[in-house]
Amino acid sequence: MATLAGAWAAGGLSLSVLVMGMGMGMGVACTVEPSDPNPIVPPPPTSFGSDGPTDDDESTAATSTTTEGVDDTFDDGKLDTPPPMLGGCQYIDFLFVIDNSESMQTFQMALTEQFPDFVTAMYDALPPNIDVHVGLTTTDFDDGCDAQEATMNCQSTATLPEVQAHYLRPDETNDGGNGTQGRLFEFGGRTYFETNSNDDPGQLSTWFSQAAVAAGEDGCSFEMPVAATGFFAHPANATANEGFLRDANALLVIFYLTDEPDKSVESKDLYAQMVRDAKAECGGDACIFVSGLVPPCIVDVNQKLWQFMNLFDEDEPIWGDIELTGGYANVFGDALAGAIAEACANVPVG
Numbered sequence: 001m002a003t004l005a006g007a008w009a010a011g012g013l014s015l016s017v018l019v020m021g022m023g024m025g026m027g028v029a030c031t032v033e034p035s036d037p038n039p040i041v042p043p044p045p046t047s048f049g050s051d052g053p054t055d056d057d058e059s060t061a062a063t064s065t066t067t068e069g070v071d072d073t074f075d076d077g078k079l080d081t082p083p084p085m086l087g088g089c090q091y092i093d094f095l096f097v098i099d100n101s102e103s104m105q106t107f108q109m110a111l112t113e114q115f116p117d118f119v120t121a122m123y124d125a126l127p128p129n130i131d132v133h134v135g136l137t138t139t140d141f142d143d144g145c146d147a148q149e150a151t152m153n154c155q156s157t158a159t160l161p162e163v164q165a166h167y168l169r170p171d172e173t174n175d176g177g178n179g180t181q182g183r184l185f186e187f188g189g190r191t192y193f194e195t196n197s198n199d200d201p202g203q204l205s206t207w208f209s210q211a212a213v214a215a216g217e218d219g220c221s222f223e224m225p226v227a228a229t230g231f232f233a234h235p236a237n238a239t240a241n242e243g244f245l246r247d248a249n250a251l252l253v254i255f256y257l258t259d260e261p262d263k264s265v266e267s268k269d270l271y272a273q274m275v276r277d278a279k280a281e282c283g284g285d286a287c288i289f290v291s292g293l294v295p296p297c298i299v300d301v302n303q304k305l306w307q308f309m310n311l312f313d314e315d316e317p318i319w320g321d322i323e324l325t326g327g328y329a330n331v332f333g334d335a336l337a338g339a340i341a342e343a344c345a346n347v348p349v350g
Contacts, residue, residue: 088249088347088348088349089130089249089250089251089343089344089345089346089347090130090131090249090250091130091131091132091133091246091249091250091251092126092130092131092132092133092250092251092253092340092344093132093133093135093244093245093246093250093251093252093253094132094133094134094135094253094255095135095136095137095229095232095252095253095254095255096134096135096136096137096208096212096255096257097136097137097138097139097225097228097229097232097254097255097256097257097258097292098136098137098138098139098185098212098215098257098258099138099139099219099223099225099257099258099259099260100138100139100140100179100215100216100217100218100219101139101140101217101219101220101221101223101260102217102218102221103217103259104217104257104258104259105213105217106325107257107259107293107322107325108212108213108215108217108257109213110325110328111212111257111293111328111332112208112209112210112212112213113209113328114328114329114332114333115205115208115209115212115332116201116202116205116209117329117333118332118333118336118337119201119204119205120201121333121334121337121338122197122336122337122340122341123197123201124337125334125337125338125340125341126197126340126341126344127197127344127345128197128198129196129197129198130196130197130344131194131196132194132195132196132197132204133192133193133194133244133245133246134192134193134195134204134207134208135184135185135191135192135193135241135244136179136184136185136208136211136212136215137179137180137182137183137184137185137228137232138177138179138180138185138215138219138228139219139220139223139224139225139228139258140177140179140180140181140219140220140223140224140228141166141167141168141169141175141180141181141220141222141224141227141228142165142166142167142168142175142180142220142222143175143176143177143180143219143220144175144177145166145220145221145222147162147165147166147220147221147222148221149162149163149221149222151260151261153297153301154261154295154297154298154300154301154303155261155301155303156222156261156263158222158263160265163222163263163265164265166220166222167222167224167227167264167265168181169181169231169236170182170183170231170234170236170237171231171234171235171236179215180219181228181231181237182227182228182229182230182231182232182233182234182236182237182241183232183237183240183241184232184240184241184244185211185214185215187207187210187211187214188207188210188211190207191240191241191244192243192244193207193208212257221260222263223258223260223261223262223263224262224263224264224265225256225258225262225264225305226262226264226268226271226304226305226308227264227265227266227271229254229271229275229308230270230271230272230273230274230275231271231274232245232275233245233274233275233277233278233279234274245278247278247279247280247281247282248281248282249282249347249349250279250282250287250347251287251288251289251340251343251344251347252275252278252279252287252288252289253289253290253291253340253343254275254288254289254290254291254292255290255291255292256290256291256292256293256294256305256309257292257293257294257322258292258293258294258295258305258322259294259295259322259323260295261295261297261298261303261304261305262298262303262304262305262308264304268304268307268308268311269311271308272308272311272312275288276288282347282348283347283348285311285312285313286346286347286348287347287348288312288313289312289313289339289340289343290308290309290312290313290317291309291317291318291319291331291336291339292309292317292319292320293319293320293321293322293328293331293332294306294309294319294320294321294322295321295322295323296321299319318331318335318336318339319331320332
């Protein structure tokens with residue numbers, strides 16, 4: 001979906017042509033990963049370390065940072081009338097799926113520190129007058145749960161019944177939590193921030209930075225980011241999330257921030273279909289962009305979260321190692337902004 005150069009060599013960014021290092025441990029005593037009949041087996045990821053690309057990078061790394069479909073003659077100023085575009089993106093909806101379990105404060109703070117620079121870079125890369133929504137949900141499906149669980153080999157050591165006990169589907173019961181079960185997190189009297197690429201991004205940066213930290217780290221330790229993504233788009237949350245998600249001519253950007261593997265109980269394909277159904281008028285996968293700051297082990301073992309992130313595009317998504325907080329700018333900056341601008345330009349014309 002996007003073309004990216006190997007200029008982001010520092011900080012552990014991993015990518016292929018396009019929204020984590022944990023070694024393989026002992027065997028899992030019990031896994032809660034539902035088995036998908038046709039698991040996705042992505043090609044070996046290209047890793048960029050502090051010393052630059054490896055020999056494998058030549059076949060996967062792009063050679064230019066130019067974003068197709070975005071007219072760079074407008075870099076020096078915004079015009080009231082948008083320039084011609086290859087595609088039809090008029091709106092961008094940013095959904096941040098944020099792990100709010102214990103130990104996440106450092107990563108939440110690091111993300112918010114990078115957010116203002118990211119928004120500025122994104123606005124510079126986008127054509128003028130793009131309507132933008134920004135919201136967040138958490139990985140929690142059991143508000144108030146105090147259960148603890150551990151992971152081994154990038155899987156939960158809890159039994160399936162233990163995990164299921166903390167998976168409350170919103171179409172069956174409402175746990176009453178703010179930002180749980182795929183509902184948008186309400187902060188400062190709003191469930192999402194609406195702005196425009198012509199606007200000063202300062203107010204958006206302030207709101208998001210405060211909201212992402214306010215999501216906290218007292219959520220359930222059974223993190224379910226894939227389920228949260230699916231149920232965010234499910235009719236069960238239509239009232240709570242009203243107005244946020246646009247379909248036709250709108251790009252949905254999903255960005256994960258989590259330091260744990262996914263424990264969602266049901267199939268990744270079930271959750272993906274929920275999102276595709278909500279983007280059917282726009283064109284389905286062509287209108288969905290996924291990225292994230294995640295644990296590298298999900299790539300190593302092709303864990304459910306990694307499989308889900310790869311469902312919507314043939315190319316590997318942009319991702320970074322969540323533990324490398326000093327390198328967040330390598331993924332959450334110009335690289336991601338340019339890729340999103342290109343994805344916007346390639347959204348089918350409605």
